[in-house]
Amino acid sequence: MAVVAIETDSPGTDASRDRALPPSMVERMTLILDAFDAPSTRLTLEQVTRTTRLPRSTAHRILDQLVRLRWLSHSSSGYALGTRALNLGGTGGSHLELREAAAAVLHELQVRTGMVAHLAILDGADVRYLDKIGGRFAATVPSRVGGRAPAQCTALGKAMLAWLPAEQVEDRIMPTLGRQTSRTICDLVALHRELGRIRERNGLAFERGECFSEISCVAVAIRGPEGPEAAISLVGDAHTALERVAPLVAAAARQVTRELYPMVRLRTAEPA
Incomplete structure (x- = not known):
């Protein structure tokens, strides 16, 4: 039987319920990147969480990794596609x-x-x-x-x-x-x-x-x-x-x- 990873946020957050997550990190990262459906799309952490249905702590950790790897950029107004993603898209x-x-x-x-x-x-x-x-x-x-x-x-x-x-x-x-x-x-x-x-x-x-x-x-x-x-x-x-x-x-x-x-x-x- 396949094992599905379960991850929870800490008590007291808006997304504290347990959720079934995609089993691999690649799938979770892809889920987040797919939320940025245009070069100009800019999303907050809360918007990413709602769109992907990932726990807040999971989404935040992956977003940080994507920013470090330049797949995303981050500013006070939210997250947007970064250098690597924009270069792939030719923008x-x-x-x-x-x-x-x-x-x-x-x-x-x-x-x-x-x-x-x-x-x-x-x-x-x-x-x-x-x-x-x-x-x-x-x-x-x-x-x-x-x-x-x-x-x-x-x-x-x-x-x-x-x-x-x-x-x-x-x-x-x-x-x-x-x-x-x-x-x-x-x-x-x-x-x-x-x-x-x-x-x-x-x-x-x-x-x-x-x-x-x-x-x-x-x-x-x-x-x-x-x-x-x-x-x-x-x-x-x-x-x-x-x-x-x-x-x-x-x-x-x-x-x-x-x-x-x-x-x-x-x-x-x-x-x-």
């Missing part, structure tokens, strides 16, 4: 430090506003999304981790393009300059004027229906010693009062910048 573990530095900030932005929070980088003429955190509204926002969007018509892209030399902007954007909606900026002169306005606002970039007609967005770049490294944004519907949440996005970008590049000094971004 770019080279930006793990950036994702980890921004994780708690994105989580706080989403909780405080109820909007969708993004982290993205410039990749040629596009932005590439490294993280996306949101509630029910997230399903209506046509973005995904690892996905792309044209830089010239997203707040994320414009926030980063504003801090590049004009010739670099043109080299990136000119070959693919095109229209997404009736509000997309499709002229280089107009785009440079827009980027100038962003610099005058100390980095605040707005986008209302330029990429998707029903979406509005505000973003601020994370700037390193050599220029823009990434950007953080909040996304709402077309009627969202972006100016109300803009200071929160600016503060979030400054916080991540200070953590990653403590020698960089940025001016405070405020709505115009």
